[in-house]
Amino acid sequence: MSRPTLLSIDLDALVHNAKLCQSLAAPSRFMAVIKADAYGHGAVPCARALRGIADAFAVALVEEAVELRAAGISEPILVMEGLFSADDMRHIVEHKLWPVIHSRHQLDYLSPEHHGTPLWLKIDTGMHRLGIEPEKLPQMLSRIRELGFSDITLMSHLGDAENPDTALSQRQIDAWQNITGQHSSVTSLCNSAAVAQRSVPESSWVRAGYMLYGGQTTPNPLPLKPVMSFQSAVMALRTIAAGETVGYGGRWCAQRPSVIATVAAGYADGYPRSAEDGTPVNIGGEIAPLVGRVSMDMVTVDVTDLPGVKIGTPALLWGASPTIDDVANRAGTIGYELTARMPPRTPRTYG
Known part of the structure; x- marks a missing residue:
């Protein structure tokens, strides 16, 4: 697949x-x-x-x-x-x-x-x-x-x-x-x-x-390595005008003309629905903010400041950067819950 x-x-x-x-x-x-x-x-x-x-x-x-x-x-x-x-x-x-x-x-x-x-x-x-x-x-x-x-x-x-x-x-x-x-x-x-x-x-x-x-449990991080990397890619791009909203309920409103990348991962894949606007997402090696409410199968990211993004650009939802603890902090939970609740629908590869 x-x-x-x-x-x-x-x-x-x-x-x-x-x-x-x-x-x-x-x-x-x-x-x-x-x-x-x-x-x-x-x-x-x-x-x-x-x-x-x-x-x-x-x-x-x-x-x-x-x-x-x-x-x-x-x-x-x-x-x-x-x-x-x-x-x-x-x-x-x-x-x-x-x-x-x-x-x-x-x-x-x-x-x-x-x-x-x-x-x-x-x-x-x-x-x-x-x-x-x-x-x-x-x-x-x-x-x-x-x-x-x-x-x-x-x-x-x-x-x-x-x-x-x-x-x-x-x-x-x-x-x-x-x-x-x-x-x-x-x-x-x-x-x-x-x-x-x-x-x-x-x-x-x-x-x-x-x-x-790889989860950090203290204010002074240890030299641990992330074991789980949650990966996907950009599946769609669109440009919206200032004043337009993104996602269910129109939670996020563009303050300028904006380029929105839709990434193929949502809460059915294990990404927390509670993640707030601004939660970091790694798009092609650069951090960009999540915008709009997380959907069952997709998230949307503001890539206006990343001109090289195209269909198929890799997206890292958590791993080395952002870490799972970074995402958990922006979702009002802990990394333990995010990893433990990963559903069977999301394939796992081992290396």
Whole structure:
């Protein structure tokens, strides 16, 4: 098919980012988070590219882990949402996965015959989403050990790791240090932002996700490479007079005679409908502003100041410049959401 819209996934960039994360995290072990189809990048090809670099992988669901096992991924895989039923535990044992236990009711799905399975026990240090309350931890550990499980990793999740000096971060870090001071165990606390900040306590494992794909999580950018490039091309050009409007609802009005390029990508392809006028689009290597509301299949760009634009001129919606974080900031969202919501309609190529 000849429509030019596609996602180009640079696996060499993924490896570069993973090695940088690994070096920043040392001496901790490195777990690559590839849930949600590797944040929209393709879990199986990303896992294959990261073999020999990541010590383990993390997904959200048992189904995601089973897919990786079916593709021949043999490394340890952590299932972060844990068990929804006893049937999930059957798959955990069959495929040699590591489940997270975050709630008392999940113990009902365990039995002594599963005792060789490593368990990760999630503690709520203040995010109040999932996890065991710290004061109930001794009771939980006692019950888990009664069931015969001895390979236990304590974990938690930071709710504001991008900002380590906030009250929330400090409360969580204090709670974590209190817990780990009382319980000798393998531990895991740091996510991408915590790895990048390097300002929280060390733990045995780090769990890095967004930074692997080139996303920036701190005010001081790291030398990460974008893994996903969202590409298309100019499919139409027109000149409009001053005072004419562009797109649904006439949101943008030309203040001068203007040349408008229509690019073959819209919200059905994964470009955010909430992107505002002025969101940067790379047309033939130059940045031009998005104008008018994003359509299902197209966006419109003001290329008045780019005289060389013609039908077929390449368009980069995000990648090296603009970055996905640039676009997300102009769309009132985060890059995590943009990559994770890329639809199957947009073809992916790997290199």
